[in-house]
Amino acid sequence: MDKVNQLNVKKDMKVSELIGQFDQSGVLGSGRVARASNILCDMINDVGMNVFMSLGGPLIPGGLRNIVTDMIKNKHVNLIISSGANITHDMLEAFGGNHYRDEGRDDEDLNADGIGRIADINVGSDDFTIFEREIIKIFEDISSRKSKISIQELLYEVGLLIDDENSFLATAARMKTPVFAPGLIDSMFGLQLWMFTQDHDFTVDAVADMHYLSDFVFDSERIGGILLGGGLTKHYTLASTLLKGGLDSAIQITLDRPEAGSLSGAPLQEAKSWSKAKCGSTLETVIGDVTIIFPLIYASVLDKI
Template identity: 60%
Template sequence: MNVNQMNINEDMKIIDIIDEFSASGVLGAGRVGRSCELLANMISQDDMKVFLSVAGPLVPGGLRNVISTMIKRGHIDVLITSGANITHDLLESFGGSHYREYGFDDEKLNEAGMGRIGDVYTKSDDFEVFEKEIITFFDKITKSIAKKNFNDPKSCDKHNIISIKDFLYEIGLLIEDENSILKVAAENNVPIFAPGLIDSMFGLQLWMFTQENNLVIDAIADMHDLSDIVFDSDAVGAVILGGGLPKHYCLASNLLKGGVDAAIQITMDRSETGSLSGAPLEEAKSWSKAKCGSNLVSVIGDVTIIFPLIYAAALNKINK
């Protein structure tokens, strides 16, 4: 089979360009084309649960509304992400923002009360608002749990205990921002799992709150809920944006049922060091985290460039 040379013109839509990638069939273009086709198939199958794994600064990097849209359209059944993305979603929910074009003199940024994530910038003033607002949410949720325990004659809990998933759900119900990932997920009953929640500004505020308040976050309880989802699923497809803990949590949870049936990975990480973040998806077959015969596509590139293109083209495919 020959490599088809790509044809480009000024009248092409995103789907047309992706189709040209698919027609070429090789290298990065071919992988992008195959990932688009696979994503369209995943979100079109009623019997497939779609797990979205999100690592790296994707909310600061501009993908917040993309993720919210996927949830609203019913294209995600489970979201697994980092504490940092939870933090930055809440930062915007409380009126803060992410900024650009401030330059790279980090010492001057520090003096000006700003932090840097690549070429994305944050303001300490926004984080101060975040810290004040999130504590009020923690307090409301803690009091609600305590009230339920008090009114339940069967409850023997001396502590106000809640799983990470349920905690994030309750926070989502309190948010007013219609574009918030947490809010949209809560409204659409899409569970959010954040196994590394404590490793974030959110986690720091949570730790400080628990020093003086009777609140216990039960991370192990999340595995009960996640394993139920895996066992109750006819098939699982994973969309893995970045690597890290969210990627491993996503794949490892599916080991319980022999692995995912399909997966797309977009990453800039390398495989030579043996890191999970850079590991090709095929490696997951050796661990039964991906089924033998599963449909797997790994794309090497910047998630903030590639995924919006893939998702836009997939929407076009499923809406034809």
């Protein structure tokens, strides 16, 4: 057995050096973070591996927008599976809206001021008004050319019409990185889409995504996963690989716990029993806040690749 080395923190230390210390420190949270960093580094360096990233929870309003965009630009991810909310909030900023930091205000006072709260992050109704106005223009443009479209194709077309280099949706469209959102209707984007279809001949076919996704999976030599948060986006990522025996490598960061039996809190090892991760695959689950842990992991990887 290897002994546990005590951490040594010094001035001007690189993030990669700190994670390297974590790698020698033990099997608690720090050791898991280090192993996740090593796995992500290996996934990015594996030229035969397509890396899927799932975005669950409020990651874009929580500050990870530029990181996701940079990973697409750097070709460190090859496919995105996002919640509808993260797509909505990406577009909200692309259209000139903002997210605000403000703690401690009474929620009824926020409501009176037309402000919605996401933990410590606030979004004003004026920002959503801008979003609603701009998304309708985009729907009108796309529906004038196509009457039926898959979710993935819709997000690609939307991305091409967004003029913002920091938008992950726009960057994905220009980089030909497919974006899927199986729960798109459960978002402000989905609400506006439903309202638009009430008086326009425009149909979004969710089942059609599976043709593209299954081809992408079968054409991949190996598949890696970056699962940020849980829920539908995590399961869609895992299940998409089922017909090919599951993921070859993956990391998961979640605040959910396994005791309740939820998928969000299930350790990645559990996926092996369903053939959603291969037996012999390299997996690591980190329990913690994605907005803290993933930037540290990715920063350390950038030092090593």
